[in-house]
Amino acid sequence: MIRHTKNNRLVILLSGLLVVVACVNISLGSVAIPVQEIFNSIVDTPSKSSWHYIITNYRFPKAITAIIAGSGLAISGLLMQTLFRNPLAGPFVLGLSSGASLGVAILILGAGVISGIFSTFLLNPWSLVIASALGSFLVLLAVLAATLKVKDTMAILIIGLMFGSLTGALVAVLSYFSNAEQLQQYIFWSFGSLGNQTWQGISILSLCFVIGLVLSIFSAKSLNALLLGESYAKSMGLKIKKNMLVIIIATSILAGGITAFVGPIAFIGLAVPHLTRQFVKTSNHFVLIPAVALSGAILMLVCDTIAQLPGTVYTLPINAITSVVGAPVVIWLLVRKRKLIF
Amino acid sequence: MAGMAKHSIIRCQDLSIGYQNKKKVAVIASGIDFSITQGTLVSLVGSNGIGKSTLLKSLTAMLPTLSGSLQVDGIEIIDYSPLALATKLSVVLTQTPASKSLTVLELVSLGRQPHTNWMGSLSQNDKEIIYQALEDTDLADLKNKNCFELSDGQLQRVYIARALAQDTPLIVLDEPTTHLDLYHRASIVTLLKRLTQEKNKTILFSTHEIDLAIDISDKMLVMTPQKIIFDSPQNLIEQGTFNLLFPNDLVVFDKKTGRFSVT
Numbered sequence: 001m002i003r004h005t006k007n008n009r010l011v012i013l014l015s016g017l018l019v020v021v022a023c024v025n026i027s028l029g030s031v032a033i034p035v036q037e038i039f040n041s042i043v044d045t046p047s048k049s050s051w052h053y054i055i056t057n058y059r060f061p062k063a064i065t066a067i068i069a070g071s072g073l074a075i076s077g078l079l080m081q082t083l084f085r086n087p088l089a090g091p092f093v094l095g096l097s098s099g100a101s102l103g104v105a106i107l108i109l110g111a112g113v114i115s116g117i118f119s120t121f122l123l124n125p126w127s128l129v130i131a132s133a134l135g136s137f138l139v140l141l142a143v144l145a146a147t148l149k150v151k152d153t154m155a156i157l158i159i160g161l162m163f164g165s166l167t168g169a170l171v172a173v174l175s176y177f178s179n180a181e182q183l184q185q186y187i188f189w190s191f192g193s194l195g196n197q198t199w200q201g202i203s204i205l206s207l208c209f210v211i212g213l214v215l216s217i218f219s220a221k222s223l224n225a226l227l228l229g230e231s232y233a234k235s236m237g238l239k240i241k242k243n244m245l246v247i248i249i250a251t252s253i254l255a256g257g258i259t260a261f262v263g264p265i266a267f268i269g270l271a272v273p274h275l276t277r278q279f280v281k282t283s284n285h286f287v288l289i290p291a292v293a294l295s296g297a298i299l300m301l302v303c304d305t306i307a308q309l310p311g312t313v314y315t316l317p318i319n320a321i322t323s324v325v326g327a328p329v330v331i332w333l334l335v336r337k338r339k340l341i342f
Numbered sequence: 343m344a345g346m347a348k349h350s351i352i353r354c355q356d357l358s359i360g361y362q363n364k365k366k367v368a369v370i371a372s373g374i375d376f377s378i379t380q381g382t383l384v385s386l387v388g389s390n391g392i393g394k395s396t397l398l399k400s401l402t403a404m405l406p407t408l409s410g411s412l413q414v415d416g417i418e419i420i421d422y423s424p425l426a427l428a429t430k431l432s433v434v435l436t437q438t439p440a441s442k443s444l445t446v447l448e449l450v451s452l453g454r455q456p457h458t459n460w461m462g463s464l465s466q467n468d469k470e471i472i473y474q475a476l477e478d479t480d481l482a483d484l485k486n487k488n489c490f491e492l493s494d495g496q497l498q499r500v501y502i503a504r505a506l507a508q509d510t511p512l513i514v515l516d517e518p519t520t521h522l523d524l525y526h527r528a529s530i531v532t533l534l535k536r537l538t539q540e541k542n543k544t545i546l547f548s549t550h551e552i553d554l555a556i557d558i559s560d561k562m563l564v565m566t567p568q569k570i571i572f573d574s575p576q577n578l579i580e581q582g583t584f585n586l587l588f589p590n591d592l593v594v595f596d597k598k599t600g601r602f603s604v605t
Contacts, residue, residue, distance in 0.1 A: 085441065221462045225455055227441040231404060236508065237428030237456040283444045286461065 007287045010280065014294035018301075022067065025301045026059045028310040033059075058195070061202055063301065065194045068202075068209045069258045070268055070300025071293035074276075075216055076254040077269030078292045082223045082285070083247050084147065084156050090270030091255040094143055094160035096136040097266075098167040100259035101190060103135025104128060105171040108186045109178040125201050125261075129208065133256030139163050140248050192263030192319040194304055201261055208257030213293070215250035219243060220285035227283055266319055267326025272296040274333055299325070348379035350416075351512050351544045352401065357410035359393070359400040369408060370396045376563065376572035378546065380511060383538040385555035386548040388565030389588055394548045395516060397565065401546070402433050402514050415511065428456035432508035434501045434515040442490040446500050449489060450475055453507030475506035478541070479533065495526035502533065506541075513537075515547035519554070527551060531558050552584065556600055575600075 027033045033051050041055045073091060080089040080096075091097050107128060146159045175183055197205070216223075222243040225233035234240050255269070273288075276295045280287060303321040358372035370393040378384055388394050399405035401412065403419050412419045414430050422430070432453070444452075453475070454468045464472070476482045479499045489497060498518055505513045515534070519527040531551075535558050537543045546563075549555050555562060556575045564571045564578060566586040571578065578584060584595040584602070593602045 082441075218460065221455065221458075221460055224452060224462060227444060228449070228452060229435075231435055232433070232452075234404065234424065235402065235428060235431070235433045236452070237423075237425035239424055277443065283441055283448060 007280070007282065007291075011287075011290050011294065014291060014298070018067070018294055018298050021298050021301045021305075022063055025063050025066065025305045026055065028305055029054075029059065029308050030311070030313050032310065061197045061199065062195045062304070064202055065197050065205065065262060066300045066304045067297040068205050069194065069262045069265060070272075070296040070298070072209050072212060072254040072258045072296070073265060073269040074272035074292045074296025074299075075213065075289060076251045077271075078273040078276075078285075078288060079216060079219075079223070079247050079251045080269075081273055082226055083144075083244065083251075085226070085229065086156055087274070088157055088270070089160075090267075091136070091251075091259075092264070092266050093157060093270060095139045095163035095167065096252070096255045097259055097264035098164040099135040099137075099139030100132040100256045101135070101264055102139075102167040102170055103131035103133075103256070104189060104260060105174050105186055106135075107131040108189070109171075109174040109182050125198075125204055129204055129257050129260045132260030133208070133252050135167075136256035136259065137248070137252035139167065140252055144244070144248060189263050191317045192265050194262055194300075194318055195315075197261060205257060205261050208253050212250045212254035212257070213289075215246055215253070216289055217286075219247050219250065220289060223247065223285040224283070263319070265322055267322045267330075268296055268300060271326040271330050272299055275299070275329060278333070348381070350377045351380050351414070352546070353377040353411075353413045354401075355411040357400075357412050358408040359396055359405070360408050361396075362406070362408060367408065371565070371570055372408075372410075374410070374570050376570070378544055378561065380544050381538050381542040382544055382560045383535055383558065384544075384546045384561045384563060385559040386546060386563040386565065387550070387552050387555055387587065388548075392565045392567065394565060397563075397570075398514055398516050398546075398548055402431060403427055425456055428508065428510075430510050431512045431514065432505035432510040434498075434505050434513065434518055436516050436520065442488065444489050445485070446481055446487055446489065446492070446503075447472070447476070447485040449500055450481070450485075450503045450507050453504040453509075456508065471509055472507050475503040478506060478537070479503040494521050495523075495529065498522065498526075498530060499533070502530075506537070511542075512544045512546070515545070517548050517550070519549055519551055527554060531555075534558075552587075553601055 023035050023038055026038050027035050031054065033055065037048070037051050038055060041052050076096070077090040080091070080094060081087060083089070084094075142163060143156065143160050147156045150159070175186070222233065222238050225236050225238050230240055259265070272295050273292050276288065276292045280291045282288070303325055304318060307316045307318050307321045309316060354374045354376055357374040358369055359374065360370040361368045386394055386397065396405065400407050403422070406420075414422070414427070419427070451464060451472050454464060454472065455462060457468065458464065473482070476485055479502055481496070481499055481503055484492065484496065489500065492500065502515070502518070518530050518534075522530065531554055534545050534547060538545050538560070556579070559575055561572060562575055562578055564583050564587065566583075568586070571583050573581075573583070579597055579600055582595070582597065592604060594605055595602050
C-alpha cells in the first residue's frame with residue numbers, strides 16, 4: 001500500500017534529521033567542536049582530550065536527556081489528546097506537570113521534616129522519580145475520574161487547570177515552611193534543565209522512557225479505537241477500563257519520570273503532536289507514535305541548541321525557549337488552518 | 343417452536359431496563375418481550391424521553407439490564423466477553439465527539455478491530471470486507487477524504503460502513519436519520535432495507551420519522567408510557583397503537599392514510 005511506504009519513508013527521514021540535529025547540538029556550545037571529533041570520540045580517542053572530556057561528560061548526557069525528554073513528553077501529549085479527545089490536552093495543561101512538581105516538592109521540601117540519614121535516602125534519583133510519577137499519576141487519575149462524571153471536553157481543561165492551581169498552592173505552603181537551601185534546590189529544579197545529569201540518572205530516565213514507549217505501542221490499537229469515542233471502542237470489544245489504565249500509567253511514567261529529572265517543561269507535549277499531524281496525514285497511532293517521538297526529540301534538541309547560545313558562556317533556561325518556540329507555532333497553526341485538525 | 347424457519351438473533355423475555363446505583367433503581371421499562379429474526383428491519387419509535395436510547399444501550403450491553411432475559415444469537419448477553427459480543431453486534435451511535443481527521447478508509451477499517459491482532463494489521467480478507475462495505479454504502483469514491491470534509495449524510499454512511507466492516511449479523515443504530523433532509527433520510531433507510539434483504543443483516547434503528555418507519559420496516563417496536571409493543575406496521579395501524587404514542591390533544595393518527603396529522 002502506497003500510504004504505508006510513504007509513512008515508512010517519513011520515519012526514516014525524521015530519524016536522519018534527528019542524527020543531524022543531534023550532531024549540531026553536540027558540536028555547538030560555549031566551545032565549538034568539529035562534528036568529526038564527535039564520531040572520533042565514539043569509536044576512537046579524539047585529537048584533543050579536553051574535547052573528549054566535554055563530549056562524554058557534558059554534551060552526550062545532555063543530548064541524550066534532550067532526546068528522551070522531547071520524545072517522551074511529546075508521546076505523553078499525544079496519548080492525552082487521544083484519551084481525552086481534546087486537542088488542548090497535554091502534560092502541562094492537564095496539571096500533570098503540577099502533580100509531578102507537588103511530588104518533588106513534598107520530597108525536597110518535606111525532607112527537612114524528617115532529618116538525618118533518612119533524608120539523604122529520600123533524595124536519591126529513584127525516590128525523585130517515584131514521587132514525581134506518583135504525583136502526575138494521581139492528578140491524571142483525578143482528572144479522569146472527574147471527566148467520567150462530567151461528560152464535557154471543555155470541563156476537562158478547567159478541571160486540569162484547577163488541579164494545577166491546587167497543587168501550586170500546596171507547593172507554596174510547603175515552601176513557606178522550608179529553609180532557604182531546600183527552597184533554592186526546589187526552585188532550580190523547577191526552572192527546568194537538561195544538563196548536569198549523571199549517567200545513573202540517565203539510565204533511570206531511559207528505563208522510564210522505554211517502559212512508557214512500550215506501553216504506548218501496545219496501546220496503539222486501543223488508541224485508534226478511542227478516536228471514535230469510548231462507546232464505539234467498547235462496541236468493538238475493547239476492555240475500556242483496563243486499556244485506559246494502561247494509557248494513564250504510560251503517560252504518568254513518561255511525564256512524571258521526565259519531569260523528575262529535567263523539571264516541568266512547557267509546550268513540547270502540547271505542540272509536537274499538532275506539528276506532527278501537519279505532515280503525517282494519518283491518525284493511525286502505529287505511525288503517529290514513532291513520528292511524534294522523533295519530532296519531539298528533534299524539537300527539543302533544536303530548543304536546547306538555541307538555549308546554550310552558541311559561542312557564548314551563557315545558557316538560557318530551556319523552559320523559556322520551548323515556550324518561545326512552541327507558543328507561536330500553535331498560534332500560527334490555528335490561524336493558518338482556522339482550526340486544529342484532531 | 344419447532345416450525346420456526348428463521349433463526350432468532352435477539353430475544354427479550356420479561357426484560358426490565360433502567361438505571362441502578364447504590365441508592366436507588368430507576369426502572370425505565372419492564373416486561374419487555376420480543377424476538378427479532380435474522381434479515382429483519384426493525385424500527386424503534388416513541389416520544390422524546392420515553393427511553394429509546396436506554397433500550398438501545400441495554401440491548402447493546404452498554405448498560406446492564408435490571409432483570410429478565412436478553413439473548414443475542416441464543417446466548418445471554420452478559421455471558422459474552424466484550425470481544426465475542428463485538429463479532430455479533432455492531433452499533434452506529436448519534437454523533438460523538440470523535441476525531442474527524444480520520445480518512446473514510448481509516449474510519450471504516452477500524453471496524454475490523456475485533457478480528458485483527460494486537461497491531462491491527464489487515465489481512466487480504468479484511469481488506470476485501472472493507473472495500474465491500476465501502477461499495478455497499480457508495481463511498482468508494484470518497485475513501486481518501488477526511489471526515490471533516492464530508493456532509494452529515496455522507497458521514498452517517500461512513501459510520502454504517504464501519505458497522506458493516508465489523509461484519510456482525512446484528513446492527514443497532516441510534517437515530518441514524520437525525521439532522522438529515524428528506525432525501526438523505528430516505529437514502530439512509532433504503533440502504534438499511536437493502537442490507538437486510540441482500541446481506542441478511544438484522545437491523546434495529548430508532549427514529550422520530552414514524553411515517554418513514556411505517557413505510558419501510560418489517561417490524562416495529564413502539565414505546566408507549568405503558569408498554570413496549572412489537573408487531574408489523576400493518577397490525578400496529580389496525581390496532582390503533584400509534585395513537586398511544588403521543589397525548590391526543592395536538593396530533594392524531596389517521597388509519598386510512600397511515601399518517602399523523604395536526605388537529
